[in-house]
Amino acid sequence: MSHLLRLKLAKQRAEALLVDEQITNLPVDPFALAAQRDIVVEAKKNIATGVSGMLLRHGNSFGILYSTDIPSEGFQRFSISHELGHYFLDGHIDHVLPKDGVHASHAGFVSADPYEQEADNFAVGLLMPTIPFQRLMGRASLGIADIEAAAESCLTSLTATAIRYVELTDDAVAIIVSTGRTIDYCIMSEAMKSLPDLYWLKKGSPVPASTETARLNAEVERVLHGERATSELDVLDWLGGKRSVSVTEEAVGLGRYGKTLTVLSSPSIGHEAYVDEGDDEGDLIEGWTPRFRK
Numbered sequence: 658m659s660h661l662l663r664l665k666l667a668k669q670r671a672e673a674l675l676v677d678e679q680i681t682n683l684p685v686d687p688f689a690l691a692a693q694r695d696i697v698v699e700a701k702k703n704i705a706t707g708v709s710g711m712l713l714r715h716g717n718s719f720g721i722l723y724s725t726d727i728p729s730e731g732f733q734r735f736s737i738s739h740e741l742g743h744y745f746l747d748g749h750i751d752h753v754l755p756k757d758g759v760h761a762s763h764a765g766f767v768s769a770d771p772y773e774q775e776a777d778n779f780a781v782g783l784l785m786p787t788i789p790f791q792r793l794m795g796r797a798s799l800g801i802a803d804i805e806a807a808a809e810s811c812l813t814s815l816t817a818t819a820i821r822y823v824e825l826t827d828d829a830v831a832i833i834v835s836t837g838r839t840i841d842y843c844i845m846s847e848a849m850k851s852l853p854d855l856y857w858l859k860k861g862s863p864v865p866a867s868t869e870t871a872r873l874n875a876e877v878e879r880v881l882h883g884e885r886a887t888s889e890l891d892v893l894d895w896l897g898g899k900r901s902v903s904v905t906e907e908a909v910g911l912g913r914y915g916k917t918l919t920v921l922s923s924p925s926i927g928h929e930a931y932v933d934e935g936d937d938e939g940d941l942i943e944g945w946t947p948r949f950r951k
Contacts, residue, residue: 667746667776667778669782672783683793684784687737687741691721696720696741698721698722701722709764709765712743721741731813731818735813741783742779743762743772743776766820780817785811785813791825799828799830799922829846831845833858834918839862840858840860840864852900865894865895869906880917881912882912883912885907887907896921905922905923907920
């Protein structure tokens with residue numbers, strides 16, 4: 658089974674769990690879901706550098722510790738949901754915690770470990786299930802305003818919500834997370850990908866110097882204080898390609914996280930339909946997709 662398929666199935670395992678539990682309203686409460694399985698959840702300061710949470714095991718009893726080092730309710734709820742991913746996803750317990758002890762996690766799309774990535778995707782599906790999340794989209798202006806409105810309804814972090822938003826939107830949107838002068842990652846919607854010969858911004862690529870993001874990142878205090886910057890610029894300045902199109906660039910500092918979220922959006926870029934090739938993986942994913950009542 659391919660890695661991409663495993664990530665998609667992890668989201669859908671979470672959505673199927675919500676259907677089984679008859680949870681249809683947002684926000685989803687990971688504390689309550691853990692309590693139903695007699696999993697004790699507790700906050701803990703200074704767990705370890707970069708560790709978002711821990712899954713503890715004693716026999717067949719489990720507990721979750723989540724870090725409060727980053728004072729974001731959305732990130733903490735995501736961290737708990739990540740640990741629930743290890744608990745619910747097939748094969749995870751046997752791999753990450755086969756006997757009594759503690760498993761330390763690095764949630765938030767920062768780990769290259771496939772089990773951590775699957776747990777992240779489980780958390781996405783749990784807190785932002787497809788159909789309920791899609792009902793939230795389009796209630797505010799395209800870009801950060803719409804993402805923030807969805808994050809408020811889901812009680813999720815701005816970054817996690819932005820990633821889910823790009824995955825599900827029909828609009829032309831790209832998100833870039835950066836630290837200082839370098840890019841951590843970039844994710845584009847299908848509509849944004851329709852532009853010909855785009856650059857694929859990879860981890861470690863430089864932030865384009867002519868952008869508001871670069872100017873914001875040049876002043877660390879502005880990032881730490883969550884300041885924002887907005888401008889209109891050519892998509893060529895960020896993503897290259899062959900087609901000149903005006904896009905809105907919105908950059909916001911993520912506070913103590915030390916990173917910046919940038920959202921590029923345009924209502925004028927074409928919305929070419931994504932063609933499903935009907936491969937075996939696609940059929941399997943469709944078969945696993947839980948059905949929420951509309």
